[in-house]
Amino acid sequence: MPAQRPPLSALALLIVVLLVGAWLALFRPLPESSSAPGSDGAPPDPADSALVSADDATGRAAIDATESRDAPPPDLKLANLGLEERLAAIARLEGEILQQGATEARVLRLEALLEPVLASPPTLLLVLDNLVAGKWRSTEPDAAMLDVVEYGGCRALYWGLVSFHNPTSRFHDADQGRALFVTILTDLPSLDGKLLSTLVEQLLRAEVDGKPLIAQYTAEILELRSFFRDHQELFSKLFTRLGVAMTPEERDRFFTIYLSETSDPLILGTALRNLLQGANPAWALSLAETLFDDPATSPEVRNAIVQALVDGLQDPFAVADFLVERIDQTRGNPGAWLTLAQKQGGFHAVEAAYNQLAGSNANAKARELLVASMRNASASDLERIAGIAFQDPSPGVRGQALMAITSSPNWTPTQKSMDDLRSAFAGGVDPTRAAWSAGNLAKKAAKTGAVELRDDAANFLRDLVVDTSLPDAARLAALDELKPFLSDVEWELLKKGIAK
Protein backbone atom coordinates (compact mmCIF):
# COMPACT_ATOMS: atom_id res chain seq x y z
CA MET A 1 0.00 0.00 0.00
CA PRO A 2 1.58 3.29 -1.05
CA ALA A 3 2.15 5.78 1.70
CA GLN A 4 3.90 9.07 2.11
CA ARG A 5 7.60 8.42 2.44
CA PRO A 6 10.43 10.77 3.28
CA PRO A 7 13.29 10.93 0.75
CA LEU A 8 15.56 7.93 1.22
CA SER A 9 18.79 8.34 3.02
CA ALA A 10 22.08 7.65 1.32
CA LEU A 11 22.16 4.41 3.27
CA ALA A 12 18.95 3.22 1.65
CA LEU A 13 20.35 4.00 -1.80
CA LEU A 14 23.50 2.14 -0.93
CA ILE A 15 21.48 -0.90 0.10
CA VAL A 16 19.45 -0.81 -3.12
CA VAL A 17 22.58 -0.43 -5.24
CA LEU A 18 24.31 -3.26 -3.39
CA LEU A 19 21.30 -5.54 -3.75
CA VAL A 20 20.95 -4.83 -7.47
CA GLY A 21 24.70 -5.11 -7.93
CA ALA A 22 24.80 -8.45 -6.17
CA TRP A 23 21.85 -9.65 -8.19
CA LEU A 24 23.44 -8.53 -11.44
CA ALA A 25 26.73 -10.15 -10.52
CA LEU A 26 24.99 -13.41 -9.82
CA PHE A 27 22.46 -13.58 -12.62
CA ARG A 28 23.12 -11.03 -15.37
CA PRO A 29 24.92 -12.43 -18.40
CA LEU A 30 28.12 -10.82 -19.58
CA PRO A 31 27.48 -7.85 -21.88
CA GLU A 32 29.63 -9.30 -24.65
CA SER A 33 27.29 -12.26 -24.87
CA SER A 34 25.49 -11.90 -28.17
CA SER A 35 22.98 -14.68 -27.96
CA ALA A 36 20.41 -15.96 -25.57
CA PRO A 37 19.95 -19.42 -24.35
CA GLY A 38 17.16 -21.24 -26.10
CA SER A 39 14.36 -22.67 -24.10
CA ASP A 40 15.95 -26.06 -24.25
CA GLY A 41 19.32 -24.80 -23.09
CA ALA A 42 20.79 -25.54 -26.51
CA PRO A 43 23.90 -23.71 -27.74
CA PRO A 44 23.30 -20.31 -29.29
CA ASP A 45 21.72 -20.36 -32.70
CA PRO A 46 23.79 -18.39 -35.26
CA ALA A 47 20.59 -16.71 -36.37
CA ASP A 48 20.35 -15.11 -32.92
CA SER A 49 23.25 -12.78 -33.56
CA ALA A 50 21.78 -11.27 -36.72
CA LEU A 51 19.08 -8.62 -36.96
CA VAL A 52 15.82 -9.85 -38.32
CA SER A 53 15.74 -8.33 -41.75
CA ALA A 54 13.76 -8.63 -44.93
CA ASP A 55 16.42 -10.75 -46.58
CA ASP A 56 16.84 -13.07 -43.63
CA ALA A 57 14.77 -15.75 -45.27
CA THR A 58 15.38 -18.40 -42.64
CA GLY A 59 14.49 -16.16 -39.72
CA ARG A 60 11.49 -14.71 -41.50
CA ALA A 61 10.19 -18.16 -42.38
CA ALA A 62 10.46 -19.16 -38.75
CA ILE A 63 8.58 -16.06 -37.63
CA ASP A 64 5.97 -16.45 -40.31
CA ALA A 65 5.42 -19.99 -39.14
CA THR A 66 3.86 -18.53 -35.99
CA GLU A 67 1.34 -16.55 -38.01
CA SER A 68 -0.84 -19.45 -39.09
CA ARG A 69 -4.33 -18.91 -37.77
CA ASP A 70 -6.16 -20.72 -34.99
CA ALA A 71 -4.33 -24.06 -34.90
CA PRO A 72 -1.38 -24.04 -32.48
CA PRO A 73 1.85 -24.85 -34.30
CA PRO A 74 4.00 -27.75 -33.14
CA ASP A 75 5.60 -26.94 -29.78
CA LEU A 76 8.97 -28.14 -31.04
CA LYS A 77 9.11 -25.36 -33.57
CA LEU A 78 8.38 -22.74 -30.92
CA ALA A 79 10.89 -24.26 -28.53
CA ASN A 80 13.68 -24.07 -31.11
CA LEU A 81 13.23 -20.42 -31.96
CA GLY A 82 16.23 -18.20 -31.28
CA LEU A 83 15.82 -15.15 -29.08
CA GLU A 84 15.37 -12.60 -31.86
CA GLU A 85 12.93 -14.80 -33.74
CA ARG A 86 11.07 -15.42 -30.51
CA LEU A 87 10.76 -11.71 -29.69
CA ALA A 88 9.60 -10.90 -33.22
CA ALA A 89 7.08 -13.72 -33.02
CA ILE A 90 5.76 -12.38 -29.68
CA ALA A 91 5.29 -8.92 -31.22
CA ARG A 92 3.50 -10.29 -34.26
CA LEU A 93 1.28 -12.65 -32.32
CA GLU A 94 0.21 -9.92 -29.88
CA GLY A 95 -0.75 -7.79 -32.87
CA GLU A 96 -2.78 -10.67 -34.23
CA ILE A 97 -4.55 -11.21 -30.89
CA LEU A 98 -5.39 -7.54 -30.44
CA GLN A 99 -6.62 -7.16 -33.98
CA GLN A 100 -8.37 -10.48 -34.53
CA GLY A 101 -9.30 -11.58 -31.05
CA ALA A 102 -7.87 -13.65 -28.21
CA THR A 103 -8.76 -17.20 -29.20
CA GLU A 104 -7.57 -19.89 -26.83
CA ALA A 105 -5.16 -21.21 -29.47
CA ARG A 106 -3.53 -17.81 -29.91
CA VAL A 107 -3.16 -17.21 -26.18
CA LEU A 108 -1.67 -20.70 -25.74
CA ARG A 109 0.78 -19.97 -28.52
CA LEU A 110 1.76 -16.67 -26.87
CA GLU A 111 2.30 -18.44 -23.56
CA ALA A 112 4.45 -21.03 -25.31
CA LEU A 113 6.52 -18.27 -26.90
CA LEU A 114 6.93 -16.46 -23.57
CA GLU A 115 7.64 -19.50 -21.43
CA PRO A 116 11.38 -19.95 -22.04
CA VAL A 117 11.97 -16.22 -21.58
CA LEU A 118 9.98 -15.98 -18.35
CA ALA A 119 11.61 -19.13 -17.01
CA SER A 120 15.04 -17.59 -17.50
CA PRO A 121 15.47 -14.17 -15.82
CA PRO A 122 19.02 -13.82 -17.23
CA THR A 123 17.48 -13.96 -20.71
CA LEU A 124 15.23 -11.05 -19.82
CA LEU A 125 18.27 -9.11 -18.65
CA LEU A 126 20.04 -9.93 -21.88
CA VAL A 127 17.02 -8.56 -23.73
CA LEU A 128 17.32 -5.35 -21.69
CA ASP A 129 21.07 -5.17 -22.32
CA ASN A 130 20.54 -5.54 -26.06
CA LEU A 131 17.83 -2.90 -26.08
CA VAL A 132 20.08 -0.47 -24.19
CA ALA A 133 23.02 -1.23 -26.48
CA GLY A 134 20.84 -0.62 -29.54
CA LYS A 135 21.66 -4.09 -30.84
CA TRP A 136 18.31 -4.45 -32.52
CA ARG A 137 18.04 -0.89 -33.73
CA SER A 138 18.41 -0.29 -37.43
CA THR A 139 17.64 2.77 -39.49
CA GLU A 140 14.15 3.75 -38.51
CA PRO A 141 11.78 4.84 -41.25
CA ASP A 142 10.26 7.30 -38.81
CA ALA A 143 10.50 8.19 -35.18
CA ALA A 144 7.20 6.51 -34.32
CA MET A 145 8.42 3.03 -35.17
CA LEU A 146 10.46 0.31 -33.52
CA ASP A 147 12.07 -2.72 -35.04
CA VAL A 148 9.79 -5.69 -34.47
CA VAL A 149 12.49 -7.39 -32.35
CA GLU A 150 12.89 -4.26 -30.19
CA TYR A 151 9.16 -4.10 -29.63
CA GLY A 152 8.98 -7.80 -28.84
CA GLY A 153 11.80 -7.25 -26.34
CA CYS A 154 9.83 -4.51 -24.57
CA ARG A 155 6.79 -6.76 -24.44
CA ALA A 156 8.77 -9.71 -23.06
CA LEU A 157 10.03 -7.41 -20.29
CA TYR A 158 6.44 -6.39 -19.57
CA TRP A 159 5.30 -10.00 -19.20
CA GLY A 160 8.34 -10.69 -17.03
CA LEU A 161 7.49 -7.80 -14.71
CA VAL A 162 3.86 -8.80 -14.39
CA SER A 163 4.48 -12.55 -14.04
CA PHE A 164 7.23 -12.18 -11.43
CA HIS A 165 4.98 -9.90 -9.35
CA ASN A 166 1.81 -11.94 -9.83
CA PRO A 167 1.30 -14.41 -6.94
CA THR A 168 -0.93 -16.61 -9.13
CA SER A 169 1.69 -16.97 -11.86
CA ARG A 170 3.91 -20.03 -11.89
CA PHE A 171 6.79 -17.66 -12.62
CA HIS A 172 6.05 -15.64 -9.48
CA ASP A 173 9.27 -14.56 -7.80
CA ALA A 174 9.11 -11.27 -5.90
CA ASP A 175 12.90 -10.89 -5.70
CA GLN A 176 13.35 -11.41 -9.44
CA GLY A 177 10.50 -9.01 -10.08
CA ARG A 178 12.04 -6.31 -7.89
CA ALA A 179 15.47 -6.77 -9.44
CA LEU A 180 14.09 -6.59 -12.98
CA PHE A 181 11.98 -3.51 -12.22
CA VAL A 182 14.86 -1.63 -10.59
CA THR A 183 17.28 -2.61 -13.36
CA ILE A 184 14.92 -1.29 -16.03
CA LEU A 185 14.45 1.91 -14.03
CA THR A 186 18.19 2.36 -13.72
CA ASP A 187 18.69 1.85 -17.46
CA LEU A 188 16.03 4.35 -18.53
CA PRO A 189 18.37 7.38 -18.64
CA SER A 190 20.52 5.56 -21.24
CA LEU A 191 17.60 5.35 -23.66
CA ASP A 192 15.77 7.81 -25.85
CA GLY A 193 13.12 8.20 -28.51
CA LYS A 194 10.43 5.62 -29.20
CA LEU A 195 12.28 2.87 -27.33
CA LEU A 196 12.33 4.96 -24.15
CA SER A 197 8.66 5.90 -24.40
CA THR A 198 7.71 2.27 -25.12
CA LEU A 199 9.62 0.96 -22.11
CA VAL A 200 8.16 3.69 -19.88
CA GLU A 201 4.73 2.64 -21.11
CA GLN A 202 5.46 -0.97 -20.07
CA LEU A 203 6.40 0.20 -16.56
CA LEU A 204 3.39 2.50 -16.31
CA ARG A 205 0.86 -0.08 -17.48
CA ALA A 206 2.25 -3.05 -15.53
CA GLU A 207 -0.25 -3.90 -12.81
CA VAL A 208 -1.37 -6.84 -10.73
CA ASP A 209 -4.98 -6.99 -9.49
CA GLY A 210 -5.57 -3.48 -10.80
CA LYS A 211 -2.70 -1.98 -8.77
CA PRO A 212 0.17 -0.40 -10.70
CA LEU A 213 3.52 -2.00 -9.90
CA ILE A 214 5.00 1.51 -9.87
CA ALA A 215 3.40 1.96 -6.43
CA GLN A 216 5.89 -0.54 -5.00
CA TYR A 217 8.88 1.40 -6.30
CA THR A 218 8.23 5.01 -5.33
CA ALA A 219 11.29 5.15 -3.06
CA GLU A 220 13.58 3.88 -5.81
CA ILE A 221 12.06 6.23 -8.40
CA LEU A 222 12.52 9.22 -6.09
CA GLU A 223 16.11 8.24 -5.40
CA LEU A 224 16.89 7.85 -9.11
CA ARG A 225 15.05 11.11 -9.82
CA SER A 226 17.35 13.00 -7.49
CA PHE A 227 20.43 11.12 -8.72
CA PHE A 228 19.79 11.62 -12.47
CA ARG A 229 19.08 15.36 -12.26
CA ASP A 230 19.09 15.75 -16.05
CA HIS A 231 16.34 13.13 -16.33
CA GLN A 232 14.10 14.43 -13.56
CA GLU A 233 11.09 14.73 -15.84
CA LEU A 234 11.49 11.13 -17.03
CA PHE A 235 11.17 9.81 -13.49
CA SER A 236 8.40 12.27 -12.63
CA LYS A 237 6.43 10.83 -15.55
CA LEU A 238 6.41 7.46 -13.81
CA PHE A 239 4.19 8.96 -11.11
CA THR A 240 1.41 9.92 -13.52
CA ARG A 241 -0.61 6.72 -12.96
CA LEU A 242 0.44 6.21 -9.36
CA GLY A 243 -2.80 7.44 -7.84
CA VAL A 244 -4.97 5.02 -9.84
CA ALA A 245 -5.39 2.49 -7.04
CA MET A 246 -5.11 4.92 -4.10
CA THR A 247 -7.87 5.94 -1.75
CA PRO A 248 -8.45 9.71 -1.39
CA GLU A 249 -6.63 9.65 1.96
CA GLU A 250 -3.66 7.82 0.44
CA ARG A 251 -3.48 10.40 -2.32
CA ASP A 252 -3.35 13.17 0.28
CA ARG A 253 -0.66 11.42 2.28
CA PHE A 254 1.56 10.65 -0.69
CA PHE A 255 1.26 13.69 -2.92
CA THR A 256 1.11 16.69 -0.54
CA ILE A 257 4.89 17.03 -0.27
CA TYR A 258 5.29 17.44 -4.05
CA LEU A 259 3.31 20.68 -4.15
CA SER A 260 6.53 22.53 -3.37
CA GLU A 261 8.29 21.10 -6.45
CA THR A 262 7.90 24.26 -8.51
CA SER A 263 11.01 23.43 -10.55
CA ASP A 264 9.31 20.27 -11.87
CA PRO A 265 5.89 21.16 -13.36
CA LEU A 266 5.17 17.52 -14.26
CA ILE A 267 5.33 16.15 -10.72
CA LEU A 268 3.67 19.24 -9.30
CA GLY A 269 0.78 18.85 -11.76
CA THR A 270 0.48 15.14 -10.98
CA ALA A 271 0.45 15.89 -7.25
CA LEU A 272 -2.19 18.59 -7.62
CA ARG A 273 -4.39 16.41 -9.82
CA ASN A 274 -4.30 13.65 -7.21
CA LEU A 275 -5.00 16.06 -4.34
CA LEU A 276 -7.99 17.41 -6.26
CA GLN A 277 -9.24 13.80 -6.27
CA GLY A 278 -8.22 13.40 -2.63
CA ALA A 279 -10.12 13.73 0.61
CA ASN A 280 -10.22 17.54 0.56
CA PRO A 281 -10.56 18.91 -2.98
CA ALA A 282 -11.64 22.37 -1.75
CA TRP A 283 -8.34 22.71 0.09
CA ALA A 284 -6.45 21.56 -3.03
CA LEU A 285 -8.34 24.06 -5.18
CA SER A 286 -7.46 26.86 -2.81
CA LEU A 287 -3.79 25.81 -2.96
CA ALA A 288 -3.96 25.76 -6.75
CA GLU A 289 -5.41 29.28 -6.82
CA THR A 290 -2.78 30.63 -4.44
CA LEU A 291 0.10 29.11 -6.38
CA PHE A 292 -1.35 30.12 -9.76
CA ASP A 293 -1.89 33.73 -8.64
CA ASP A 294 1.63 34.07 -7.19
CA PRO A 295 3.47 36.45 -9.58
CA ALA A 296 6.64 34.36 -9.17
CA THR A 297 4.97 31.24 -10.61
CA SER A 298 6.37 30.30 -14.03
CA PRO A 299 4.19 29.86 -17.14
CA GLU A 300 5.07 26.14 -17.20
CA VAL A 301 3.84 25.63 -13.63
CA ARG A 302 0.69 27.61 -14.41
CA ASN A 303 0.02 25.33 -17.40
CA ALA A 304 0.53 22.27 -15.18
CA ILE A 305 -1.92 23.69 -12.61
CA VAL A 306 -4.55 24.34 -15.29
CA GLN A 307 -4.19 20.82 -16.70
CA ALA A 308 -4.41 19.34 -13.20
CA LEU A 309 -7.66 21.25 -12.61
CA VAL A 310 -9.15 20.13 -15.90
CA ASP A 311 -8.16 16.49 -15.29
CA GLY A 312 -8.65 16.30 -11.53
CA LEU A 313 -11.35 18.66 -10.29
CA GLN A 314 -14.75 17.03 -10.42
CA ASP A 315 -16.84 20.20 -10.68
CA PRO A 316 -16.67 21.42 -14.31
CA PHE A 317 -18.31 24.74 -13.37
CA ALA A 318 -15.46 25.50 -10.94
CA VAL A 319 -12.89 24.65 -13.64
CA ALA A 320 -14.63 26.87 -16.21
CA ASP A 321 -14.75 29.75 -13.69
CA PHE A 322 -11.04 29.31 -12.92
CA LEU A 323 -10.07 29.41 -16.60
CA VAL A 324 -12.30 32.36 -17.46
CA GLU A 325 -11.29 34.46 -14.42
CA ARG A 326 -7.62 34.01 -15.31
CA ILE A 327 -8.00 34.32 -19.07
CA ASP A 328 -4.76 36.28 -19.51
CA GLN A 329 -2.73 33.40 -18.10
CA THR A 330 -4.82 30.50 -19.45
CA ARG A 331 -5.40 31.65 -23.04
CA GLY A 332 -2.07 30.14 -24.15
CA ASN A 333 -3.05 26.62 -23.05
CA PRO A 334 -5.34 25.31 -25.82
CA GLY A 335 -5.13 21.70 -24.57
CA ALA A 336 -6.87 22.59 -21.32
CA TRP A 337 -9.63 24.57 -23.03
CA LEU A 338 -10.21 21.95 -25.71
CA THR A 339 -10.86 19.23 -23.14
CA LEU A 340 -12.87 21.25 -20.65
CA ALA A 341 -16.21 20.28 -22.21
CA GLN A 342 -15.25 16.58 -22.21
CA LYS A 343 -15.52 16.41 -18.43
CA GLN A 344 -18.69 14.94 -17.04
CA GLY A 345 -21.22 17.78 -17.19
CA GLY A 346 -18.57 19.84 -18.95
CA PHE A 347 -20.65 20.91 -21.93
CA HIS A 348 -23.28 22.49 -19.68
CA ALA A 349 -20.60 24.25 -17.62
CA VAL A 350 -18.96 25.62 -20.76
CA GLU A 351 -22.26 26.70 -22.24
CA ALA A 352 -23.30 28.42 -18.99
CA ALA A 353 -19.99 30.28 -18.79
CA TYR A 354 -20.34 31.32 -22.44
CA ASN A 355 -23.92 32.55 -22.01
CA GLN A 356 -22.95 34.58 -18.96
CA LEU A 357 -20.21 36.38 -20.90
CA ALA A 358 -22.16 36.69 -24.15
CA GLY A 359 -25.03 38.41 -22.33
CA SER A 360 -22.80 41.38 -21.60
CA ASN A 361 -20.55 41.02 -24.67
CA ALA A 362 -17.64 40.59 -22.27
CA ASN A 363 -14.28 38.82 -22.58
CA ALA A 364 -14.34 37.83 -26.26
CA LYS A 365 -11.16 35.74 -25.90
CA ALA A 366 -12.71 33.61 -23.15
CA ARG A 367 -15.89 33.22 -25.22
CA GLU A 368 -13.80 32.04 -28.16
CA LEU A 369 -11.95 29.44 -26.09
CA LEU A 370 -15.18 28.24 -24.48
CA VAL A 371 -16.68 27.76 -27.94
CA ALA A 372 -13.55 25.87 -29.06
CA SER A 373 -14.14 23.53 -26.15
CA MET A 374 -17.62 22.68 -27.47
CA ARG A 375 -16.32 20.67 -30.46
CA ASN A 376 -17.08 17.35 -28.76
CA ALA A 377 -20.74 18.24 -28.41
CA SER A 378 -23.37 15.69 -29.35
CA ALA A 379 -25.03 16.07 -32.74
CA SER A 380 -28.06 17.78 -31.15
CA ASP A 381 -25.91 20.21 -29.14
CA LEU A 382 -24.06 21.21 -32.32
CA GLU A 383 -27.21 23.15 -33.32
CA ARG A 384 -26.60 25.48 -30.40
CA ILE A 385 -23.05 26.17 -31.56
CA ALA A 386 -24.46 26.99 -35.01
CA GLY A 387 -26.50 29.72 -33.29
CA ILE A 388 -23.31 31.21 -31.87
CA ALA A 389 -21.81 31.31 -35.38
CA PHE A 390 -24.47 33.85 -36.35
CA GLN A 391 -25.32 35.64 -33.12
CA ASP A 392 -22.11 36.36 -31.20
CA PRO A 393 -21.03 39.99 -31.57
CA SER A 394 -17.36 39.09 -32.11
CA PRO A 395 -16.25 38.00 -35.64
CA GLY A 396 -13.52 35.88 -34.02
CA VAL A 397 -15.97 34.02 -31.77
CA ARG A 398 -18.34 33.46 -34.69
CA GLY A 399 -15.42 32.07 -36.71
CA GLN A 400 -14.42 29.80 -33.84
CA ALA A 401 -17.99 28.49 -33.67
CA LEU A 402 -17.71 27.50 -37.36
CA MET A 403 -14.41 25.76 -36.63
CA ALA A 404 -15.87 23.93 -33.61
CA ILE A 405 -18.79 22.62 -35.67
CA THR A 406 -16.79 21.58 -38.73
CA SER A 407 -14.08 19.89 -36.64
CA SER A 408 -16.53 18.02 -34.45
CA PRO A 409 -16.29 14.22 -34.67
CA ASN A 410 -20.10 14.17 -34.46
CA TRP A 411 -20.68 16.43 -37.46
CA THR A 412 -21.41 15.42 -41.05
CA PRO A 413 -20.92 17.97 -43.84
CA THR A 414 -23.99 18.98 -45.85
CA GLN A 415 -24.72 21.52 -48.57
CA LYS A 416 -26.63 23.55 -45.97
CA SER A 417 -23.51 23.77 -43.82
CA MET A 418 -21.55 25.11 -46.80
CA ASP A 419 -24.30 27.65 -47.48
CA ASP A 420 -24.25 28.66 -43.80
CA LEU A 421 -20.50 29.12 -44.00
CA ARG A 422 -20.81 31.42 -47.01
CA SER A 423 -23.55 33.39 -45.36
CA ALA A 424 -21.59 33.71 -42.09
CA PHE A 425 -18.61 34.95 -44.10
CA ALA A 426 -20.80 37.49 -45.88
CA GLY A 427 -22.01 38.56 -42.43
CA GLY A 428 -18.48 39.53 -41.42
CA VAL A 429 -17.06 36.44 -39.71
CA ASP A 430 -13.28 36.47 -39.34
CA PRO A 431 -11.93 35.36 -42.79
CA THR A 432 -8.99 33.34 -41.43
CA ARG A 433 -11.25 31.22 -39.27
CA ALA A 434 -13.71 30.95 -42.18
CA ALA A 435 -10.85 29.54 -44.29
CA TRP A 436 -9.94 26.99 -41.63
CA SER A 437 -13.62 25.97 -41.36
CA ALA A 438 -13.94 25.59 -45.13
CA GLY A 439 -10.78 23.45 -45.06
CA ASN A 440 -12.39 21.19 -42.45
CA LEU A 441 -15.51 20.93 -44.56
CA ALA A 442 -13.60 20.16 -47.76
CA LYS A 443 -11.55 17.41 -46.06
CA LYS A 444 -14.60 15.77 -44.48
CA ALA A 445 -16.58 16.00 -47.73
CA ALA A 446 -13.68 14.38 -49.59
CA LYS A 447 -13.55 11.60 -47.02
CA THR A 448 -17.26 10.87 -47.32
CA GLY A 449 -17.13 10.98 -51.14
CA ALA A 450 -19.28 14.14 -51.39
CA VAL A 451 -17.39 15.41 -54.43
CA GLU A 452 -19.65 18.37 -55.26
CA LEU A 453 -19.54 19.59 -51.69
CA ARG A 454 -15.76 19.22 -51.61
CA ASP A 455 -15.44 21.22 -54.82
CA ASP A 456 -17.82 23.89 -53.50
CA ALA A 457 -15.66 24.30 -50.38
CA ALA A 458 -12.50 24.36 -52.51
CA ASN A 459 -14.01 27.07 -54.72
CA PHE A 460 -14.84 29.12 -51.63
CA LEU A 461 -11.22 28.77 -50.49
CA ARG A 462 -9.99 29.78 -53.94
CA ASP A 463 -12.17 32.91 -53.78
CA LEU A 464 -10.57 33.80 -50.45
CA VAL A 465 -7.05 33.33 -51.83
CA VAL A 466 -7.61 35.72 -54.75
CA ASP A 467 -9.55 38.32 -52.74
CA THR A 468 -7.03 41.15 -52.40
CA SER A 469 -9.27 42.98 -49.94
CA LEU A 470 -8.59 40.32 -47.32
CA PRO A 471 -5.59 40.30 -44.98
CA ASP A 472 -2.65 38.20 -46.20
CA ALA A 473 -2.99 35.93 -43.16
CA ALA A 474 -6.51 34.92 -44.25
CA ARG A 475 -5.46 34.39 -47.88
CA LEU A 476 -2.47 32.29 -46.81
CA ALA A 477 -4.67 30.21 -44.48
CA ALA A 478 -7.04 29.54 -47.40
CA LEU A 479 -4.06 28.64 -49.62
CA ASP A 480 -2.81 26.12 -47.03
CA GLU A 481 -6.24 24.51 -46.81
CA LEU A 482 -6.40 24.22 -50.60
CA LYS A 483 -3.14 22.31 -50.90
CA PRO A 484 -4.62 18.77 -50.77
CA PHE A 485 -7.06 19.65 -53.56
CA LEU A 486 -4.74 21.28 -56.12
CA SER A 487 -1.84 20.18 -58.26
CA ASP A 488 1.56 21.57 -57.26
CA VAL A 489 1.56 23.85 -60.31
CA GLU A 490 -1.87 25.31 -59.54
CA TRP A 491 -0.96 25.80 -55.92
CA GLU A 492 2.34 27.57 -56.70
CA LEU A 493 0.52 29.84 -59.14
CA LEU A 494 -1.98 30.89 -56.48
CA LYS A 495 0.84 31.39 -54.00
CA LYS A 496 2.63 33.75 -56.38
CA GLY A 497 -0.59 35.77 -56.59
CA ILE A 498 -0.42 36.45 -52.85
CA ALA A 499 3.31 37.26 -52.94
CA LYS A 500 2.63 40.08 -55.42
Next chain:
Amino acid sequence: MKRSLVLWSALVGTLVCALQAHADIGTGTPKLRGCPHKQATHVESEWIDPGAAQVCAKSIKLADGSTWSPSCPENRAIVPAHGECQGESNQGTLCVPNGVLNVQVGECTCDPIVHIGQWVTAGCTCTQFTNAGTIEDFTTVPCDG
Protein backbone atom coordinates in the same frame (compact mmCIF):
# COMPACT_ATOMS: atom_id res chain seq x y z
CA MET B 1 -0.25 90.56 -10.67
CA LYS B 2 1.90 90.59 -13.80
CA ARG B 3 4.98 89.75 -11.76
CA SER B 4 3.31 86.87 -10.05
CA LEU B 5 2.16 85.47 -13.47
CA VAL B 6 5.77 85.59 -14.73
CA LEU B 7 6.95 83.85 -11.57
CA TRP B 8 4.32 81.12 -11.92
CA SER B 9 5.21 80.63 -15.62
CA ALA B 10 8.89 80.34 -14.78
CA LEU B 11 8.15 77.86 -12.02
CA VAL B 12 5.91 75.68 -14.22
CA GLY B 13 8.44 75.85 -17.10
CA THR B 14 11.26 74.77 -14.78
CA LEU B 15 9.17 71.88 -13.47
CA VAL B 16 8.26 70.70 -16.98
CA CYS B 17 11.91 70.81 -18.10
CA ALA B 18 13.01 68.97 -14.97
CA LEU B 19 10.39 66.26 -15.45
CA GLN B 20 11.31 65.84 -19.12
CA ALA B 21 15.01 65.59 -18.29
CA HIS B 22 14.23 63.04 -15.59
CA ALA B 23 12.09 60.97 -17.93
CA ASP B 24 14.82 60.85 -20.59
CA ILE B 25 17.45 59.56 -18.19
CA GLY B 26 17.97 55.84 -18.83
CA THR B 27 15.62 55.58 -21.80
CA GLY B 28 17.83 56.96 -24.55
CA THR B 29 15.83 58.75 -27.21
CA PRO B 30 12.45 60.29 -26.40
CA LYS B 31 10.86 57.67 -28.71
CA LEU B 32 11.90 54.90 -26.31
CA ARG B 33 10.09 56.54 -23.43
CA GLY B 34 7.62 54.01 -22.10
CA CYS B 35 9.32 51.17 -23.98
CA PRO B 36 8.88 47.96 -21.95
CA HIS B 37 12.16 46.46 -23.32
CA LYS B 38 10.60 43.04 -23.75
CA GLN B 39 10.62 40.47 -26.55
CA ALA B 40 8.47 37.53 -27.61
CA THR B 41 9.60 34.10 -26.47
CA HIS B 42 9.64 31.41 -29.15
CA VAL B 43 7.68 28.29 -28.20
CA GLU B 44 8.34 25.18 -30.31
CA SER B 45 5.48 23.25 -31.87
CA GLU B 46 4.24 20.47 -29.63
CA TRP B 47 2.11 17.34 -29.82
CA ILE B 48 -0.31 17.10 -26.93
CA ASP B 49 -2.83 14.45 -25.91
CA PRO B 50 -5.61 16.50 -24.42
CA GLY B 51 -8.15 14.69 -22.29
CA ALA B 52 -8.28 11.33 -20.65
CA ALA B 53 -6.74 8.20 -22.15
CA GLN B 54 -9.13 5.47 -23.25
CA VAL B 55 -8.37 1.92 -22.18
CA CYS B 56 -8.69 -0.11 -25.35
CA ALA B 57 -11.44 -2.69 -25.49
CA LYS B 58 -9.18 -5.51 -26.62
CA SER B 59 -6.67 -6.88 -24.17
CA ILE B 60 -4.53 -9.98 -23.70
CA LYS B 61 -5.05 -12.19 -20.67
CA LEU B 62 -2.80 -15.15 -19.93
CA ALA B 63 -3.96 -18.24 -18.06
CA ASP B 64 -2.37 -17.03 -14.81
CA GLY B 65 -4.42 -13.82 -14.93
CA SER B 66 -1.57 -11.57 -16.12
CA THR B 67 -3.11 -8.97 -18.39
CA TRP B 68 -2.07 -6.40 -20.98
CA SER B 69 -4.59 -3.62 -21.58
CA PRO B 70 -3.30 -1.08 -24.07
CA SER B 71 -4.45 2.51 -23.79
CA CYS B 72 -4.78 5.33 -26.24
CA PRO B 73 -5.60 9.05 -25.97
CA GLU B 74 -8.99 10.13 -27.27
CA ASN B 75 -7.48 13.04 -29.17
CA ARG B 76 -4.09 14.19 -30.29
CA ALA B 77 -3.42 17.84 -31.08
CA ILE B 78 -0.58 19.74 -32.70
CA VAL B 79 0.04 23.19 -31.28
CA PRO B 80 2.13 25.10 -33.84
CA ALA B 81 5.34 26.94 -33.02
CA HIS B 82 4.42 30.43 -31.86
CA GLY B 83 5.61 33.45 -29.90
CA GLU B 84 4.49 34.25 -26.37
CA CYS B 85 4.98 37.32 -24.21
CA GLN B 86 6.60 35.76 -21.16
CA GLY B 87 8.37 38.91 -20.01
CA GLU B 88 11.73 38.15 -21.62
CA SER B 89 13.92 41.29 -21.55
CA ASN B 90 15.35 42.91 -24.67
CA GLN B 91 16.54 46.50 -24.94
CA GLY B 92 14.45 48.74 -27.18
CA THR B 93 11.73 46.27 -28.21
CA LEU B 94 8.23 45.26 -27.22
CA CYS B 95 6.17 42.09 -27.57
CA VAL B 96 3.04 42.56 -29.70
CA PRO B 97 0.18 40.36 -31.02
CA ASN B 98 0.75 38.83 -34.45
CA GLY B 99 -2.60 37.19 -35.20
CA VAL B 100 -3.63 33.62 -34.48
CA LEU B 101 -2.44 30.19 -35.65
CA ASN B 102 -4.59 27.10 -36.01
CA VAL B 103 -4.47 24.19 -33.58
CA GLN B 104 -5.26 20.89 -35.29
CA VAL B 105 -6.89 18.02 -33.43
CA GLY B 106 -7.12 14.40 -34.58
CA GLU B 107 -9.38 11.62 -33.39
CA CYS B 108 -7.58 8.54 -32.06
CA THR B 109 -8.66 4.93 -32.15
CA CYS B 110 -7.15 1.90 -30.49
CA ASP B 111 -4.87 0.18 -32.91
CA PRO B 112 -2.22 -1.02 -30.54
CA ILE B 113 0.17 -2.73 -32.91
CA VAL B 114 0.63 -2.11 -36.60
CA HIS B 115 3.22 -4.08 -38.51
CA ILE B 116 4.83 -2.49 -41.51
CA GLY B 117 7.40 -4.94 -42.81
CA GLN B 118 9.93 -5.40 -40.04
CA TRP B 119 8.68 -2.32 -38.25
CA VAL B 120 6.16 -1.93 -35.48
CA THR B 121 4.31 1.17 -34.52
CA ALA B 122 2.68 0.67 -31.17
CA GLY B 123 0.09 2.99 -29.75
CA CYS B 124 -2.91 4.39 -31.53
CA THR B 125 -3.94 5.62 -34.89
CA CYS B 126 -4.86 9.30 -34.82
CA THR B 127 -6.40 10.56 -38.04
CA GLN B 128 -8.86 13.12 -39.41
CA PHE B 129 -6.96 16.14 -38.18
CA THR B 130 -9.09 19.25 -38.38
CA ASN B 131 -8.70 22.91 -37.48
CA ALA B 132 -10.28 22.87 -34.03
CA GLY B 133 -8.97 25.95 -32.30
CA THR B 134 -6.44 28.73 -32.33
CA ILE B 135 -3.46 29.94 -30.40
CA GLU B 136 -2.36 33.54 -30.31
CA ASP B 137 0.98 34.39 -31.85
CA PHE B 138 3.21 37.23 -30.63
CA THR B 139 6.25 38.84 -32.18
CA THR B 140 8.95 41.36 -31.30
CA VAL B 141 9.02 44.89 -32.76
CA PRO B 142 11.33 47.84 -32.06
CA CYS B 143 9.88 50.51 -29.77
CA ASP B 144 11.05 53.30 -32.09
CA GLY B 145 9.96 51.56 -35.28
